[in-house]
Amino acid sequence: MENKKAVLSIQDMNIKFSLRGQILHAIRGVSLDIYEGECLAIVGESGSGKSVLTKTCMGLLDKNGFIESGHIMYEGKDLATYKTDKEWEKICGSEIAMVMQDPMTCLNPLKTIGWQIEESLRYHSNLNKEERKKRVIEILTDVGITEPERRYKQYPHEFSGGMRQRVAIAIAVACNPKILICDEPTTALDVTIQAQILELIRNMQKKYNLTTVYITHDLGVVANVADRVAVMYAGDIIEVGTSREIFYEPKHPYTWALLASLPQLGIKGEELSSIHGTPPNLFLPVKGDAFAPRNPYALAVDFEYRPPYFEVSPTHKAKTWLLDPRAPKIEPPKVLEMIKNMERVGGVLGG
Amino acid sequence: MADKKEILLEVKDLHVSFGRGKSLFEAVKGVNFNIYKGETFGLVGESGSGKTTIGRAIIRMYPTSGGEVIFNGQKINGKISKELDKDVIHNIQMIFQDPMASLNDRAKVSDIVKEGLINVQKGLSEKEQQERVDKALLDVGLLPEFASRFPHEFSGGQRQRIGIARALIMEPSFIIADEPISALDVSIRAQVLNLLSKLQQERNLTYLFIAHDLSVMRFISDRIAVIEHGKIVELAPTEKLFAHPLHPYTQALLSAIPMPNPDLEQNKKVLVYDESVHDYSSDKPEWIEIEEEHFILANKKEASEYRERLKTL
Ligand SMILES: Nc1ncnc2c1ncn2[C@@H]1O[C@H](COP(=O)(O)OP(=O)(O)OP(=O)(O)O)[C@@H](O)[C@H]1O
Ligand SMILES: Nc1ncnc2c1ncn2[C@@H]1O[C@H](COP(=O)(O)OP(=O)(O)OP(=O)(O)O)[C@@H](O)[C@H]1O
């Protein structure tokens, strides 16, 4: 990323939910710039806030949720101040589009595939009927659906899971959005089909000059698609850097733990490194570093004060007191060295 | 793995089909494998390839339409005596794919865990039952106090542990684990894998481990069978399979495994499996041992090609 230009800039975001009289602090002060043309991956365990953060940028925050403070800057406007559906209409779908984990949630089982892609064009563009159909066939071809003329007239149940996900991507890119958010789009798919969808997303990114945000908990997938990686824990981005920085030089103990628990780093017959305990209860205030109770490297200060970002490089920063100049020098777990020296399996493959 | 390999389970030319007449569908089309006592035998393949069906046919949840399942030297598929049926229930337990869906949300944890036990051991007193439940919960790292709670009060990893406790209480010798970690969050997958390994070592358990994630398979399995469309296409000790996969389908699966290394991932070439590479019109495929402990589905022409390739390694 040379001349970096942020297309979307999230600043000091705090998002809360009210639930049966209690308040849950789901996003706790997140700042994040998303650069033009990049693919940014957001990783973190279930409940860390990946979906809430990204859905908020499209005006899809659940009704019981609210932005307590913060800004979402997009083309000079602050989306955090948008209140009505009317305001969001111009953004959601046409400027920022989303692909979900389960394509069936966004496909209507009673309408043909062609109708559904066209619907989004009818809504967001001023093409006439004929032009729309032409465009739909073109997009279906783009997402790798063969015989698009025939497929156009079929219904979702006539498609396999992988093909439905291609259609969901087709719907999302139909209106030429600037930003494409993919929320776990391949978790439900087989590895070989997953690899194809990832390749498709990369191609679409190039072809349509898309900025992509890719949400996942699968670090193998992250290594495949991402230029940069943001690691979320308990409603905060605790480390962000280029893909190489996160995989080869991670700094936050939570990132260490995530990487170390990968079965790819496991040695047969030995225990796999695992993260003990549970993430903090976000109904209660979090004191200090939210990861401290589960962190074998926690310092006394971690239980008292929340760490700020420490800059590791111009592109890499992490919220951990271990990076404070006064902190003791702690080496990352030895197993992480395996990552750099990994080789592809099946030596004779493709040879 | 045991030093002297003793066969615990033999599956011979197993067929399983669903429906009848016009809608007859053969999900498992004649598979063969042995599982040795004390080992972890992995079964991988894509969605719909027949993995769960094989597991369910072994524990007699699905009837078989051909072939034999032999456990401890006894045939256990088809019609068997009540006595043997009870024996099978005791000895072979299954851990299910989705911990969220497989536990009855309105039943207390203690009732869930002891359900299978009281079905086969009718005479147990309340106290004995409770002792067994407490022990099973402790075995999987849960507190006995949890027994009176309900499944929805637990995290995904804890729920999967409840599923494992329910299997362990039967004191089985053989466990079929059907995708036991796929539905779990990254941070708890390692815990459940470690728990399964620990239990195996302590009790000399044998596992049939079903998954589609080959990196998990490599870590946990001693041997791996690759299934495609109801047929096992290759079977080998794990490291052999990873070092020199022979069948083009296995090669495609291995080429797609995501690795946590950006340089490898961004330069990877995913192989696409094309069934039409096999010409089985006259030279029919057979299940052959191509090298020691390495089986493959191939016809004569392919087999000689594979042998040639093995010589060059
Ligand atoms: N409508 C809602 N009401 C109350 N709490 C909510 C609501 N939506 C989300 N949350 C809470 O906000 C937090 C973040 O949720 P989010 O869905 O963003 O997690 P995630 O990182 O996407 O997890 P996953 O990997 O499981 O999708 C969680 O604690 C969740 O329970
Ligand atoms: N009870 C059933 N009735 C009819 N067809 C079935 C039944 N169970 C499975 N099948 C079919 O048999 C085939 C194999 O299914 P199975 O569940 O064994 O696949 P699997 O390999 O376990 O897949 P997954 O990875 O998705 O769990 C599929 O085509 C499936 O639709």
Ligand SMILES: [Mg+2]
């Ligand atoms: Mg989510």
Ligand SMILES: [Mg+2]
């Ligand atoms: Mg299955």
